[in-house]
Amino acid sequence: MEVLAFGVQSDEKPLIEKAFEGHHEVRCLDVFLNEDTAPIAAGYEAVSTSVNCALGHRVLQTLAAGGSQLIAQRSTGFNNIDLKVAERLGMTVARVSSYSPHSVAEFAWALGLAVNRRIVRAATRTRDFDFRLDGLMGRDMHGRTAGVLGTGKIGEAFSRIAHGFGMNLLGWDIAQNPACVELGMKYVPKERLLAESDLVTLHVPLMPQTQHLIDADALRGMKDDAILVNSSRGGLIDTQALVAELREGRFTGVGLDVYEAEAGLFFLDKSLEAIEDDTLARLVTFPNVLVTSHQAYYTEDAVGQIVDATVTNVLDYTEGRRSENVLVPLI
Structure with missing residues (x-):
């Protein structure tokens, strides 16, 4: 065959x-x-x-x-x-x-650290021999709180890395992962996790119950200076609502490896074409947003x-x- x-x-x-x-x-x-x-x-x-x-x-x-x-x-x-x-x-x-859950968990951390420490902006500047530090200040992850939505194998791997950084751990899932509890994770309602976390990462599957899990209300419930990372499925976030919050100057950084309308775009070379997706076109213009092309597993x-x-x-x-x-x- x-x-x-x-x-x-x-x-x-x-x-x-x-x-x-x-x-x-x-x-x-x-x-x-x-x-x-x-x-x-x-x-x-x-x-x-x-x-x-x-x-x-x-x-x-x-x-x-x-x-x-x-x-x-x-x-x-x-x-x-x-x-x-x-x-x-x-x-x-x-x-x-x-x-390998480590592939996605490690990439999620790469996104989170990149937007926190302004790595892309810094690299672009130094290519032009601009070595100023203005606008590049980040924050220590040590001592801050990571909120993990979905604590399966990938969420657990992400949490182990966060634990290595010395972060406090909040979790949300339909069932507790004993390995995460051993790391010191405290399971709380989603609303509390969003309100208290300095970094929020998504590791749940996309299904009708999780479609737009992070909607306008959820975004408004997050800290103004929080970091949001999605390396799972694009449909977990209401992207238009996210753009609206970003326009208000919210969030230290947003790292997205997935996008809810990525089909027909991601994995393809569209560099010589006009992008008709106005939401994505607007999203990538924000200096605190990093979008990659669904490569966390790669x-x-x-x-x-x-x-x-x-x-x-x-x-x-x-x-x-x-x-x-x-x-x-x-x-």
């Missing part, structure tokens, strides 16, 4: 090809799966997708009509896939249930684990096995 992989980055391609070697043939495409590209998959029983592929009902119907029966998603998140339609069409959908370690798990998902499908990675049952 030959697998068709959509949305493959140049760094990923050799890892994917090597991982599939000796198992199945794989064809890697840099284009993302959407309504325009779905017909390419005709004749491929298995397709592999990335988080910025759009698998709505029309795409799934096109895939099914072309003979595709397996969707192997190369990410933990799967909010881009209409699972009900996939199940109705008799398709199998699998994802990567976990990979380490050799994490991508290697994602690729290996994807190969295992394909092998499980062909050999009739079922694992925790399966979202839609085998038919």
Whole structure:
């Protein structure tokens, strides 16, 4: 069987090809799966997708009509896939249930520290041989409070780093993580966490209950000089409400590796095009905002684990096995 992989980055391609070697043939495409590209998959029983592929009902119907029966998603998140339609069409959908939590946690800290210490602005200045310190003053993290929304594996890894900095820890989740409690984390209601935290980081999945978890009210409940970091899913933050608060001069810094309307933008070169998304265009103009292109997971370690798990998902499908990675049952 030959697998068709959509949305493959140049760094990923050799890892994917090597991982599939000796198992199945794989064809890697840099284009993302959407309504325009779905017909390419005709004749491929298995397709592999990335988080910025759009698998709505029309795409799934096109895939099914072309003979595709397996969707192997190369990410933990799967909010881009209409699972009900996939199940109705008799398709199998699998994802990567976990990979290195350190990749995302470390990058979240990189964003938080970068906006706190004005790293991007400082680097831009020194490239122009401007060595002034005006406007570059940051704050010690030691002794301050980190609020962690979502204390699973990634939230725990973030909290361990925060503990190393000597920070106080506040947590919010549907269940307490004993490892975080051992670090001294105190679980509190979301409103209290937002009100008392100097740095707020998001590590929860995107689902209907968490859509715009950080809305206008939540943003207004944060400290004026707080740092907000999102390396999870863009839809967790109401971006228009965030822009409105930033226009009022609030927040020391905002680090975003994800954006709620990133599909069709992130992972692509849009440097020669006019950006029609006015919200994103405004967001990146704020000097205290740092936006990156959904790269928190992008380490050799994490991508290697994602690729290996994807190969295992394909092998499980062909050999009739079922694992925790399966979202839609085998038919």
